[in-house]
Amino acid sequence: MDGRAWRSTIAAAQAGDRRALDELVAGWLPLVYNVVGRALNGHADVDDVVQETMLRAVDNLGSLRDPDSFRSWLMAIAVRQIRDRARRRTPEPLDESAAREATDFAELTVLRLQLEGQRREVAEAVRWLDGEDRQLLSLWWLEVAGELTRRELAAAVGISRQHAAVRVQRMKERLETARGIVRALDGACPRLREVTARWSGRPDSVWRKRLARHIRGCAYCGDPRETVVPAERLLVGIALVPVPVGFTLSLALGSKSAVAATTVSWSAKALGVLTKPAVAVAAGATLVAGGAYVVTRAPEPSSTPHTRATAALTAPAPPPRTTAPLPSATPTPSASATPSPSATAARYGSVVDAVDRAPNPDTPPAALPHRPATGLTSTGGAHATMNHRGDAVTLTGRGYVLVRWQISPQYRAGNVVMPSWTGLKGKLFHVASGGGRRMDDRVSATDISATGMGSDTTGFAVLPPGTQQMWQNEYFYVDGAVTLTVNERGADYGLNVFPTSWDAVENDLITGPAQGATRYGLVRDTGSDTTPVPQYATRATPADPATVGQESRV
Numbered sequence: 001m002d003g004r005a006w007r008s009t010i011a012a013a014q015a016g017d018r019r020a021l022d023e024l025v026a027g028w029l030p031l032v033y034n035v036v037g038r039a040l041n042g043h044a045d046v047d048d049v050v051q052e053t054m055l056r057a058v059d060n061l062g063s064l065r066d067p068d069s070f071r072s073w074l075m076a077i078a079v080r081q082i083r084d085r086a087r088r089r090t091p092e093p094l095d096e097s098a099a100r101e102a103t104d105f106a107e108l109t110v111l112r113l114q115l116e117g118q119r120r121e122v123a124e125a126v127r128w129l130d131g132e133d134r135q136l137l138s139l140w141w142l143e144v145a146g147e148l149t150r151r152e153l154a155a156a157v158g159i160s161r162q163h164a165a166v167r168v169q170r171m172k173e174r175l176e177t178a179r180g181i182v183r184a185l186d187g188a189c190p191r192l193r194e195v196t197a198r199w200s201g202r203p204d205s206v207w208r209k210r211l212a213r214h215i216r217g218c219a220y221c222g223d224p225r226e227t228v229v230p231a232e233r234l235l236v237g238i239a240l241v242p243v244p245v246g247f248t249l250s251l252a253l254g255s256k257s258a259v260a261a262t263t264v265s266w267s268a269k270a271l272g273v274l275t276k277p278a279v280a281v282a283a284g285a286t287l288v289a290g291g292a293y294v295v296t297r298a299p300e301p302s303s304t305p306h307t308r309a310t311a312a313l314t315a316p317a318p319p320p321r322t323t324a325p326l327p328s329a330t331p332t333p334s335a336s337a338t339p340s341p342s343a344t345a346a347r348y349g350s351v352v353d354a355v356d357r358a359p360n361p362d363t364p365p366a367a368l369p370h371r372p373a374t375g376l377t378s379t380g381g382a383h384a385t386m387n388h389r390g391d392a393v394t395l396t397g398r399g400y401v402l403v404r405w406q407i408s409p410q411y412r413a414g415n416v417v418m419p420s421w422t423g424l425k426g427k428l429f430h431v432a433s434g435g436g437r438r439m440d441d442r443v444s445a446t447d448i449s450a451t452g453m454g455s456d457t458t459g460f461a462v463l464p465p466g467t468q469q470m471w472q473n474e475y476f477y478v479d480g481a482v483t484l485t486v487n488e489r490g491a492d493y494g495l496n497v498f499p500t501s502w503d504a505v506e507n508d509l510i511t512g513p514a515q516g517a518t519r520y521g522l523v524r525d526t527g528s529d530t531t532p533v534p535q536y537a538t539r540a541t542p543a544d545p546a547t548v549g550q551e552s553r554v
Contacts (some may be wrong), residue, residue: 010067021061025054027381031147032078033243038138039082041127049085053078075139075148075156082135117443118179118516119234125178127203133171140168144232146504147382175231181211184221192221229516348427348529356468358438361519365509368432368502369527371477373399376499387494392485392545394423395478395497400431400505403474403484404496405439407452412492413459418467419486419495420548421537426480428554430534431525434508435472436517461491466550467535475505476534477525487546 006027012020029050036049056077064073126134139156142148148156154164184192195214199207215221378384378401380393387406395401407416421428437443439452447455452472454460463469486495509521525531536548 006070007067010061010064010070014062014064014067021058024061025058028057028074029054030243030381030383031142032074035075035078035138035142036082038126038141039079039131039135040085041134045085049078049081053081056081069155071148072152072155075152076158079135079139079156079158118229121179121182122175122231122234124182125175128178128181128208129171129174130205133174136167136171137175140171172231176228177212178208179228179231180215180221181208184211184215184218187221189218189220191218227514227516233511233515348531348533355466358441358469359519359522361513363520364512365432365521366523368506368509368523369525370502371400371429371431371479371525373502375399376401376478378497378499380497383496383498385494385496386486387488389417389486389488389546391495392483393497394481394483395499396481398479399477400500400502401476401478402496402498402500402504403476404435405452405470405472405474406494406496407439407454407461408492408494409454409461410458412490413454413461415490416461416463416467416493417487417489417491417546418464418536419484420545421482421484421534422545422548423541424480424482424537424539424554426478426482427529428480428482428533428537429477429525429531430474431477431531432475432505432509432521432523433471433473434475434505434511434521436508436511436521437519438469438471440469441518461493464550471522473508473521475500475508482537483541483545485545489546 006024009020009023009027013024032053033046033050036053037046040046040049053074057074060077064070126137129137136157139148139153143150143153150161150164153168154161157164157167159167185196192211192214195210196207374397376395376397376399378393378395380386384393386393403419437452442448442451444450444455447457449456451460453462484495484497486493488494509523511517512520533554535550537554538548539554542548
């Protein structure tokens with residue numbers, strides 16, 4: 001999220017534009033929530049600190065002289081509020097019942113973003129860090145994810161860049177120690193079980209030292225049994241944790257300042273912004289008295305199986321599946337589908353509708369063509385999290401966009417009703433696939449049935465026949481405008497959508513098995529307008545985007 005891209009919005013908000021202020025608050029709330037959440041690891045005070053940060057930012061917006069520095073200015077406010085909260089905290093230990101009720105942000109990160117493997121390990125290791133390290137990690141996490149620069153991190157903490165480099169290095173060393181503890185606790189060392197016999201299960205500095213001492217002297221726990229990927233590589237491309245259901249943001253400031261006064265009577269635009277998935281985990285929000293937003297859960301969508309619109313087709317059926325088969329227990333789609341025309345036309349508008357073979361995991365990607373990019377704007381903000389049927393985001397401009405898949409068969413398995421691209425004006429290309437794995441790759445060394453699509457225990461998310469298997473990260477190029485809509489109705493899935501850059505795509509694709517990924521990425525862009533567009537794309541704007549079929553022509 002680049003503060004410079006918000007220059008006009010910030011300037012308008014400073015001038016008293018209520019709509020601009022609404023957009024500013026909605027667009028930056030997820031970033032503040034993630035910084036505070038990780039720094040406090042989901043303590044019950046998180047909501048209060050987030051609210052105080054946003055209140056002070058709105059109240060003092062008029063004092064910001066350089067809109068380009070908004071991001072570091074906002075992060076500095078957040079850090080000050082975190083530190084003030086630590087100074088105000090009473091020395092009495094937190095009541096155990098209150099501790100259990102407080103949301104553990106590490107767990108929240110794992111569940112909301114569906115993290116697995118070593119990415120999950122990093123998120124859980126945060127629990128073992130001290131308060132100051134968590135504060136720094138909350139900013140460094142955003143730095144390696146491309147949300148902050150080192151200069152902005154240093155400014156937020158109030159130290160020089162040289163001092164920031166030293167502190168970050170020390171924090172990373174303690175983070176690696178904490179990762180070793182998480183790995184050891186997941187293991188089966190009998191001596192470790194004896195060491196932890198009297199442990200309450202709550203991480204603290206005393207037990208961190210005891211467990212670290214055991215790991216250093218234990219051949220079993222000290223052997224990671226797999227290549228340990230540096231944390232900064234694992235954090236690249238991880239989306240922001242969405243603001244949870246039930247979160248309340250109240251910014252009724254009275255007349256403290258000219259800018260703050262505009263927040264007393266919030267506009268309808270703000271409600272529209274806050275219902276966007278960039279802010280809420282569910283697409284719903286309630287405006288209550290006093291200018292407060294309460295994120296609520298939308299009604300559950302109908303589970304009626306998706307019926308594709310029929311069309312008279314004369315083209316032959318798509319080629320048979322050539323990918324390596326999943327475990328035999330993987331269910332076969334029960335719903336029949338009309339065959340899609342194969343993409344034979346060497347022109348823009350041909351649709352990717354064939355099931356392609358997974359490349360050799362050790363095969364590096366081809367060169368990624370460098371298309372011109374002037375920047376994309378998104379109605380969902382820098383990171384849109386879409387988890388429910390009907391959630392949508394509109395992208396406008398020219399540039400690259402990442403669509404990150406989160407498939408959750410543990411919540412609801414079955415047939416997948418694919419997302420669709422509608423209202424296309426201009427061009428849309430599928431340029432690359434990455435994230436280190438295809439979603440049908442195996443994810444467990446002990447359960448041979450477990451893939452990113454499910455397992456024998458949970459069931460599987462099953463694609464419509466002829467649909468190209470998605471990867472964890474799918475990259476697209478937009479030149480114009482288009483809307484992406486989640487059509488979830490059968491299997492549970494979510495999408496994280498955010499504008500990105502050619503450099504970020506390239507870095508993802510070249511991360512391979514040697515760096516801990518399952519496979520290298522795959523380049524799909526031919527560099528010309530013969531590149532196929534995604535499946536389920538149309539220039540029309542149907543009342544129900546779920547009716548867009550594979551046979552759509554753009």
